[in-house]
Amino acid sequence: MRSILHVDMDAFYASVEQLDQPQFKGRPVIVGADPRAGKGRGVVAACSYEARKFGVRSALPISRAWKLCPEGVYVRPRMERYSEVSGQVMEVFRRYTDLVEPLSIDEAFLDITGSVTLLGAPEQIAVSIKKEVRQATGLTASVGLAPNKFLAKIASDLKKPDGFVVVEEKDIEQFLAPLPISRLWGVGPKTEQRIREMGYQTIGQVAAASREALIRSLGSLGEHLYQLSRGKDDRPVVPDWEPKSTSSETTFDEDTNDRELLLSTILDLSDHVAERLRKDGYRARRVTLKLRYSNFSTHTKQSSLDKFVQTGEEIAEVARRLFAKFSLKQKIRLIGVSVGDLHRDGADPQQLGLFPQSNDKEKLSRTVDEIKQKFGADAVRRGSQLR
Ligand SMILES: [Mg+2]
Known part of the structure; x- marks a missing residue:
């Protein structure tokens, strides 16, 4: 059975305005066309929950909104700012799965079926996504968790704002039965x-x-409606995004040419990148090492491998070979490791041959991931990292 989330930001544009202009908090905020004292043309793009109490809704003519709520705070949309916040929200989603399908600037489907082993029960994942969205943006989201997209989308809408509704397989019939037919997807x-x-x-x-x-x-x-009315919907979550590379870098507190420190930093960075690859279900075939010297000149060297890798040791091995080609006459300010030429871990059956059997390093890495997940990032360290 699948675990699908629908995450929807609450009154998104209006909430961003209330966040950025604290004096708007608790007031009816209406984002949209200029009302021009009731003579304005155009419509309401979004409004706060306070404005909804006056009967204001999105898509309502702005002149009508003015009549319903003359004391409202009327603001023009700031799309650039909204899309900036949207980026932060989507970034949170992608920490949990790469199967993220944005439906608009402020909502997305997430298929977290494959994240469950590493990140905990679906309910737990949903709760921590809500929390992280709030931490990252200061805004609330409503979440629906269900076995498919249709049910998840209905669920996220039922307890807005800041809602969380779970639909379990056994409750589907009961959940759907009282809802009006307009809730059926495709019914205009x-x-x-x-x-x-x-x-x-x-x-x-x-x-x-x-x-x-x-x-x-x-x-x-x-x-179609017969199937939906029984809660059946097997549409997949289709991500619009594929990572092209993933990287990790660090700037030293003090410029250094301490070879041992640099090598152990390379291992740390490689571990970090590899952890990310495993979490997202990718393998990489290209490793790039970046160095910035104290005079800010920045240099990269890269190497392609004959196999796809996913462990910190394998990435670090290549990065160390690249490191050996750099001069240490000048001190180093920043060092970074990135991997590219990414392929999804066994997503394409024709590629299965590329990843025949997990090797021991990979098994060990996965075990370490699980321990870190349970006991925290500091629970496990390599002997070489104990300083
Ligand atoms: Mg929304």
Whole structure:
């Protein structure tokens, strides 16, 4: 069974405005066109929960909003700022899975099925995503957790703001039954009207209807709605993003040419990069080492391997060979390790041959990942890292 999250920021544009302008907190904030004292054209793009109490909704004509809520705070959208915050939110999502499908600037589906072994139960993952989003942005998100996208999206909307609703397999029928048919994905006002004319108001009534009758009057949409009304939806979460590389670097407190310190730093950075690869389910075939000297001149060297790697030791081995080619006459200010030419870990069956069997280093690394997950990042260190 899959674990799908739908995460949706609460009143996103308006919440960002309230965050950036604390004097707007607790007030009805309406983001959209200029109201021009009721003569404005255009619509409401978003509004705060305080504004919703006045009957203001997104997509409402701004002149209408002005009539409903003349004491509102009217602001123009600042898309650049919203997309900056959106980037922070999506970054949090991608810490938990690379199967992130953004639906818009402030919501996404996440398939966390594969994250469960390493990161804990789905409920726990959902709760920590909410927490991390709040820490990263100061904003709240509502989350739905369910076996599929359709149910997760409905669930995230039920307890807004700051909501968290879980739909378990055994509760699906009960969960859907009382909801209005407009909640069915793909049902616009016209279809809604037709279904009502057939005598159905709720999803439960559609689920209990005859499948043949639904298909007779609605064609293939009838079949689709019949499946949805029973909570069946096998659409996959399709990520829009593939990492091209992943990297880690560090700037020393004091410039150094201490070879031992530099080599152990390379191992630390390689471990960090490898951990990220394993978490995201990738392997890499190219390693790049970057050095910045005290005069700020920056140099890189890279090497491609004949196999795909995923452990810190294997990456560090290549990085150390690259390091040997650099001069240490000048002191070093910054050192970085990055890996590229990434391939998904066994995602493509034709590539399975590339990764025949986990080697011992990989097994050990995975065990270390699990220990760190349970006991904290400092729980395990290499002997060579004990200083
Ligand atoms: Mg939203």
